[in-house]
Amino acid sequence: MNSTEFIPEDEGACMLSASKSRPAIIADGDWEERYAQRLGDYLREGSPVPQPYFAVVELTSACQSACSYCDCWRSAGRHLSFENMNRFITEFAEIGGKHISFGGGEPLLYPRLEEALSVCRDAGLSTSLSTNGLSVNEDTLGRAAAAGLSCLGLSIDSLRPEVFAKLRGVELERVLRSAEILQDALEDGPTSVFVCCTVSALNVEDLLPVLDFAERRDWGVIYQPVHLSRRQRKNRSWLLPDEPALQRLDEVLHAIAKRMEQGAPVHSEPLYVQRIADFFRHRRFRFAPCLAGSTTLYLDLDSSLKPCIVLPRIARFQGTTLRAFRESLRHRTAGQLMRRTWCPGCWLWCYANDNIRWASLIGLPLTEGIRGGR
Numbered sequence: 039m040n041s042t043e044f045i046p047e048d049e050g051a052c053m054l055s056a057s058k059s060r061p062a063i064i065a066d067g068d069w070e071e072r073y074a075q076r077l078g079d080y081l082r083e084g085s086p087v088p089q090p091y092f093a094v095v096e097l098t099s100a101c102q103s104a105c106s107y108c109d110c111w112r113s114a115g116r117h118l119s120f121e122n123m124n125r126f127i128t129e130f131a132e133i134g135g136k137h138i139s140f141g142g143g144e145p146l147l148y149p150r151l152e153e154a155l156s157v158c159r160d161a162g163l164s165t166s167l168s169t170n171g172l173s174v175n176e177d178t179l180g181r182a183a184a185a186g187l188s189c190l191g192l193s194i195d196s197l198r199p200e201v202f203a204k205l206r207g208v209e210l211e212r213v214l215r216s217a218e219i220l221q222d223a224l225e226d227g228p229t230s231v232f233v234c235c236t237v238s239a240l241n242v243e244d245l246l247p248v249l250d251f252a253e254r255r256d257w258g259v260i261y262q263p264v265h266l267s268r269r270q271r272k273n274r275s276w277l278l279p280d281e282p283a284l285q286r287l288d289e290v291l292h293a294i295a296k297r298m299e300q301g302a303p304v305h306s307e308p309l310y311v312q313r314i315a316d317f318f319r320h321r322r323f324r325f326a327p328c329l330a331g332s333t334t335l336y337l338d339l340d341s342s343l344k345p346c347i348v349l350p351r352i353a354r355f356q357g358t359t360l361r362a363f364r365e366s367l368r369h370r371t372a373g374q375l376m377r378r379t380w381c382p383g384c385w386l387w388c389y390a391n392d393n394i395r396w397a398s399l400i401g402l403p404l405t406e407g408i409r410g411g412r
């Protein structure tokens with residue numbers, strides 16, 4: 039399989055919005071320690087594979103935004119079958135899952151979102167989703183919060199209207215109004231909020247102001263470099279920082295790392311943030327062995343099971359159960375290949391940040407896995 043097959047072409051899932059939410063709330067106190075122990079035993083001694091704890095469920099391809107780095111909005115919106123989603127959630131909880139991140143498209147456009155959240159809550163799973171902010175109102179938020187949404191991400195790449203419009207194709211003001219509604223509707227409630235900021239050539243100077251914006255509201259921030267398909271890289275190369283811009287990005291990331299040391303609410307491992315510029319320099323870049331094949335599951339819009347958002351389908355959910363899938367040779371082989379050579383590496387937040395986190399908890403060496411140039 040050659041590396042160009044790994045970043046999905048323009049149809050289908052938006053890998054950015056689908057991948058930006060991560061378990062912010064896993065209530066079980068020492069769960070992380072126990073899970074790291076089991077992962078470590080599996081990797082070092084070949085003990086049974088631990089159950090995946092994190093799943094991304096792609097709810098819809100519908101979206102009213104028009105982001106420059108995503109083509110989701112160009113296709114006719116389709117929704118995931120509610121029956122398949124319902125079964126997936128139930129079985130994911132049964133095999134020991136902890137958290138589901140709902141992606142898209144724009145997850146708030148999924149007609150049965152509230153029911154999906156309630157099914158998760160009743161099954162004991164925490165949930166997150168990221169929104170472009172265009173469907174946010176008191177009613178949708180109130181209902182999502184009441185249905186048990188644990189964590190909501192709002193995408194803001196810039197606080198400069200012209201930059202925001204160029205990156206996301208809509209007016210900043212609409213999203214800022216949503217931010218106000220969010221603040222009022224969710225204040226003191228159980229749903230936590232974070233800002234998702236996609237880093238590209240256009241918004242290097244916006245990263246610190248976005249952090250200030252979030253910190254003033256007591257929200258978190260997630261930074262993630264823009265990921266483009268091979269086709270997108272050809273006609274949207276203006277989104278990729280050149281070397282002078284990367285040097286400036288390194289300075290800004292350094293300043294963010296300093297702010298993190300002082301307690302700024304960036305929901306990432308410091309190493310993940312610091313190496314964002316290096317991801318742009320060396321696109322085939324990875325740092326820790328990718329554990330996503332063991333720790334995560336991905337259900338796409340067509341009810342297919344994928345090893346991660348980037349790699350192709352390895353099974354159809356219809357006709358199998360999660361327990362059978364998890365125990366299948368196909369799934370185990372995918373996990374082993376992902377740790378070694380199957381992909382060129384990505385710097386998607388929910389995978390790369392997690393890999394660094396697990397590797398450090400397990401005590402795996404972090405290697406400079408730069409493989410090939412841009």
Ligand code: SF4
Nearest residue numbers: 052055101105108170
């Ligand atoms: S908000 Fe932007 S990145 Fe997210 S699905 Fe819509 S077009 Fe894609």
Ligand code: SF4
Nearest residue numbers: 328346348381384389
């Ligand atoms: S590093 Fe892991 S999550 Fe990222 S593309 Fe490769 S296999 Fe998928």
